Amino acid sequence: MSHQRPADSRIVKVEGLARVEGEGTLRVEVSDGVVERVELEIFEPPRFFEAFLQGRRHTEVTDIVARICGICPVAYQMSASLAIEDACKVAVTDQITALRRLLYCGEWIQSHALHIHFLHAPDFFGCADAVELAGLDLAAVQRGLDIKKTGNHLMEAVGGRAIHPVNVRVGGFHRAPSPEELNVLVEPLRRARDEALTSLEWVAGFEFPDIEIDYRFVSLRHPDYYAIDSGRIATSDGLDLDAKGIAELVVEEHVSRSTALHARLAGKDVYLTGPLSRYALNSAQLSPLAREAAAAAGLGAVCNNPFRSIIVRAVELVYACEEALRLIEAYEPPNPSYVEVPGTAGVGYGATEAPRGMLFHRYELDEEGLVRTARIVPPTSQNQLSIEDDLRRVAQANLSLSDEDLTWLCEQTVRNYDPCISCAAHFLDVSVERR
Amino acid sequence: MSPRVLVAGLGNEYRSDDGAGPAVAAYVRERANIDAKVIGEPLDLIGAWDDVDLAVVVDATRSGESPGTVQLVDLGGDESADSYAGPVSTHGMDLARVLRLARAMGHAPRRVVVVGIEGENFSDGVRLSPAVEEAVGEAGELVLQVIGEMA
Numbered sequence: 166m167s168h169q170r171p172a173d174s175r176i177v178k179v180e181g182l183a184r185v186e187g188e189g190t191l192r193v194e195v196s197d198g199v200v201e202r203v204e205l206e207i208f209e210p211p212r213f214f215e216a217f218l219q220g221r222r223h224t225e226v227t228d229i230v231a232r233i234c235g236i237c238p239v240a241y242q243m244s245a246s247l248a249i250e251d252a253c254k255v256a257v258t259d260q261i262t263a264l265r266r267l268l269y270c271g272e273w274i275q276s277h278a279l280h281i282h283f284l285h286a287p288d289f290f291g292c293a294d295a296v297e298l299a300g301l302d303l304a305a306v307q308r309g310l311d312i313k314k315t316g317n318h319l320m321e322a323v324g325g326r327a328i329h330p331v332n333v334r335v336g337g338f339h340r341a342p343s344p345e346e347l348n349v350l351v352e353p354l355r356r357a358r359d360e361a362l363t364s365l366e367w368v369a370g371f372e373f374p375d376i377e378i379d380y381r382f383v384s385l386r387h388p389d390y391y392a393i394d395s396g397r398i399a400t401s402d403g404l405d406l407d408a409k410g411i412a413e414l415v416v417e418e419h420v421s422r423s424t425a426l427h428a429r430l431a432g433k434d435v436y437l438t439g440p441l442s443r444y445a446l447n448s449a450q451l452s453p454l455a456r457e458a459a460a461a462a463g464l465g466a467v468c469n470n471p472f473r474s475i476i477v478r479a480v481e482l483v484y485a486c487e488e489a490l491r492l493i494e495a496y497e498p499p500n501p502s503y504v505e506v507p508g509t510a511g512v513g514y515g516a517t518e519a520p521r522g523m524l525f526h527r528y529e530l531d532e533e534g535l536v537r538t539a540r541i542v543p544p545t546s547q548n549q550l551s552i553e554d555d556l557r558r559v560a561q562a563n564l565s566l567s568d569e570d571l572t573w574l575c576e577q578t579v580r581n582y583d584p585c586i587s588c589a590a591h592f593l594d595v596s597v598e599r600r
Numbered sequence: 601m602s603p604r605v606l607v608a609g610l611g612n613e614y615r616s617d618d619g620a621g622p623a624v625a626a627y628v629r630e631r632a633n634i635d636a637k638v639i640g641e642p643l644d645l646i647g648a649w650d651d652v653d654l655a656v657v658v659d660a661t662r663s664g665e666s667p668g669t670v671q672l673v674d675l676g677g678d679e680s681a682d683s684y685a686g687p688v689s690t691h692g693m694d695l696a697r698v699l700r701l702a703r704a705m706g707h708a709p710r711r712v713v714v715v716g717i718e719g720e721n722f723s724d725g726v727r728l729s730p731a732v733e734e735a736v737g738e739a740g741e742l743v744l745q746v747i748g749e750m751a
Binding site: 227232279295296299300303306307310313314317326410582 | 615640643644646647697700704705706709724736
């Protein structure tokens with residue numbers, strides 16, 4: 166740790182945040198020992214997916230939205246499927262829902278394994294990246310790779326490919342995998358679950374900055390299981406909404422520094438979506454093993470320290486492996502592998518839990534099933550205000566740090582969110598300025 | 601014993617010219633009994649290229665050359681891979697970092713050669729630009745030549 170400096174006036178600036186998806190800049194302005202401005206600037210070119218979708222057939226939407234993100238394509242496909250099926254008033258079978266959840270587990274395993282081991286853990290060792298971390302803890306990096314690979318295999322088996330699955334269609338799947346195709350994943354998933362438990366113990370031993378934030382948690386909640394692929398939306402202040410309800414409550418506004426829209430809950434302002442929210446609202450629904458492992462890792466019923474989100478992700482990683490095993494054991498191939506979804510005029514809503522948080526879609530279709538309007542609200546744009554809020558608190562509490570150390574801590578604060586800036590732009594660099 | 605060789609076509613076939621790598625892998629596979637795979641993201645090279653004698657990574661480039669220009673960068677067995685470095689993101693790691701990681705983990709290929717094809721259009725779509733399409737054969741032959749020189 167470098168020498169301490171007195172509280173003063175400065176600007177911490179990071180241009181080109183590392184280990185986040187997309188491009189953005191972070192600027193923290195400190196004046197007379199008070200953090201006055203925090204701005205997460207997002208400057209990747211805006212993505213006009215919502216406009217691309219206008220005039221497209223309702224059956225094309227799942228393939229188009231998969232392209233929004235290379236790391237959470239399933240989330241986009243699943244939220245879109247639910248929304249379009251809602252608009253067309255079609256319900257899918259339980260077998261299709263179970264297969265969707267299995268595919269989603271693959272995405273959670275892949276995404277969480279990558280973020281925990283390659284993007285977030287290096288922060289706790291003062292390493293620039295996973296390459297440096299491998300020099301310190303080769304076994305941990307190898308574990309991350311092994312777990313991620315199992316997630317890839319699950320995505321391939323159900324989705325047809327590890328990235329941008331091609332087997333998903335509105336109403337279900339083009340083809341249902343055979344039980345044999347899934348059974349070969351049982352042993353790798355058992356190993357991945359055990360490795361995830363080891364990684365959970367590993368991250369629980371990290372040193373965490375001491376900070377507690379009273380978040381307004383928002384996440385899906387399902388009566389029967391830890392919500393991933395479906396459910397209603399719950400908030401820690403007692404709201405219970407369907408996907409339409411959340412879409413109506415969330416207000417998005419454009420601010421000049423960012424090409425992503427900033428989301429707020431009307432009349433309530435900032436809220437948090439993602440692992441901390443899911444855990445706070447649904448931890449009782451984790452599997453017994455995941456619950457025990459969470460307790461052994463020192464987590465209570467709620468985790469308010471954003472830096473400890475890596476522990477919650479590791480708990481969710483254990484859970485996703487176990488849940489995939491459970492779904493494979495109970496697997497009955499849906500036959501047919503999809504239900505017909507005739508295009509009709511209507512408005513539909515769909516919300517699911519991407520690895521980094523809730524993702525909701527709204528589509529308005531015309532009588533031929535063509536998309537009239539589309540609204541896609543990704544988790545990172547929902548969390549942008551919360552990220553800025555965390556930064557303000559973290560910077561204020563750590564003004565005694567040198568510029569270098571404070572900048573590092575601010576970057577880490579952003580990475581706590583596993584932000585997917587490309588998705589949000591429909592975008593990171595950091596700076597702390599002291600004056 | 602003949603050298604173990606992997607050809608890795610890096611890229612996304614659904615992003616127009618980013619599909620150049622996969623197209624060259626297919627070209628090589630059709631003409632020679634060589635392990636030629638499509639790899640979606642560089643991190644997935646780990647495991648696929650462990651301990652091979654030669655890995656030829658074919659990827660679309662954006663270097664400012666004219667579209668379809670084929671370039672060869674020999675990353676050799678030394679530590680000079682950083683000149684190829686790009687940004688790190690949650691969507692994975694660039695090739696140079698993946699090579700450094702493979703070396704740190706002790707399973708790097710003995711030699712890595714990158715064959716690049718300059719792309720011009722990386723938007724959604726499954727068609728290569730005419731100049732890139734035309735360069736697939738040239739790049740494929742270059743890959744076969746690099747492998748032939750090794751044998």
